[in-house]
Amino acid sequence: MAAARLLQAVVPRFCCLGSLGKAAPSTSQLSSRLYGTLLAPEANQQVDPTVINDKLITEPLRHPDFFNVKELFSLKELFDARVHLGHKKGCRHRFMEPYIFGCRLDQDIIDLDQTMKHLQLALNFTAHVAYRKGIILFICRNRQFGHLVEVTARDCGEYAHTRYWQGGLLTNAHVQYGTGIRLPDLLIFISTLNNVFEPHVAVRDAAKMNIPTVGVVDTNCNPSIITYPIPGNDDSPLAVELYCKLFKMTITRAKNKRKQMEVLYGLQKKADSS
Amino acid sequence: MATPSWSRAASRSRAWQLLGAARRGSSHGTGDSLGPSISPPAPEKRPSSLTSALGAGSRQVPSKNVESFASMLRRSPLVQMGPAKDKIVLGQIFHIVEDDLYIDFGGKFHCVCKRPEVDGEKYQKGSRVRLRLVDLELTSRFLGAKTDTTLLEADAVLLGLLESREIRVTGFGSWGTVVDIIYLDFSKAFDTIP
Secondary structure, eight states: OOOHHHHHOOGGGGGGSOOOOOOHHHHHHHHHTTTTTTTOOOSOOOOOOTTTOOHHHHHHGTTTTTTGGGGGGGGHHHHHTTTTTEGGGGGGOOOGGGEEEEETTEEEEHHHHHHHHHHHEEEEEHHHHHHHTEEEEOOOOGGGGHHHHHHHHHTTEEEOOOOOTTTTTTTHHHHHHHHOOOOOOOOOOOOOTTTTSSBBBBHHHHHTOOOOOEEOTTTTOOOTTEEEEEOOSSHHHHEEEEEEEEHHHHHHHHHHHHHHHHHHHHHHHHHHHH | OHHHHHHHHHHHHHHHHHOOOHHOTTTTTSSTTTTTOOOOOOOTHHHHHHHHHHHOOOOOSSSSSSSOHHHHHHHHHHHHOOTTTTTTTEEEEEETTTTTEEESSSSOOOOEEEOOOOTGOOOOOOOOOEEEEEEEOOOOOEEEEEEOOOOSSSSSEEEEEEEEEEEOOOOBOSSSSSSSSOOOOOHTTTTTTO
């Protein structure tokens, strides 16, 4: 016990390891071993010290569709935007077979009923991330839609990366950009492939860094390590415009809701205290 | 004889298809904002107005009349058309790079055609053209590859500008492109109301 206290005095870093106050001597040996691992800089500190209001954060989690994202799209809209059209049979990725409705004259047709469910889940998750002031990064390596994605990201106050992805952007961020960098909290892939029809490096890197991903997967994409895949067409301009519009509306709606709730709970707090 | 009535009904339904699916589906609350615009197609339609009309409008979905995906797919022009080889469709030019015309006809991909010598200047952004489809997507399996290599393009032969038959199309996407494939079946086209 005295040894632990001595350690605490000498190396103040040990204060963050909670149980040292009453530690047995064996635990102090364990903590000295832990000291060998490099403590990574905290990525997501609470940015808003004033509003650590429990209700503000937990209230949206009680409802399955708090932001009502279901009303943003309909089956007819998806159909008219050609979301159900996939590539030819020869381009099909094996893991996309559960999402494919059928194959018509060699062209795969994506099952829009499943797409509706996945889209609702993905939009709901995006809304929650935006509500909690998470950083969202749009990624699309399709040259035809690069500008559209960048404009969408700018319009909803988030970020986009539609250029060549350097290897260590996520995994080597602290070396490339300095310590204390905040990584995105959500990656949204409008197209999960890069220019040479291989899976985008960011899909794998986000999985490594425990960053959730939302991605539109076409019939030639690999949906396995994407957290919230949305089976759908990623090549037609109409479809991509629909996705961009939906994401923009969801994020804006979530941010507005956050402001609303802050005002609401701010007023409540004032009413309680007065 | 059952055939004339069927063909008339079919031509009527084809006329509906030619006029755009939005008008037919009047039972849905969703597509109606596209319906009333009967005026000749305006390729410069502002995307914001269309999307805001679709997004912000009160969307009541009558629970009895919602068409299922399978039914929508079966009735879509893409499926009704059958194999794409040698089908005549209408397309619209949405991008031009000197002599290359990028034409969207309602499929997954667009096609790229060379500007013809006849009436070359008349082909501008927004012009409606007639195409003869060859393939909906140019893919091929090369030796030693696991999957097909795709060119992300369709293949079609440009037949010419749309004659002044004034086929009115409602339901434009925000790029000013047609929402559905519009194909002309000449044997039935003479029964349709222009």
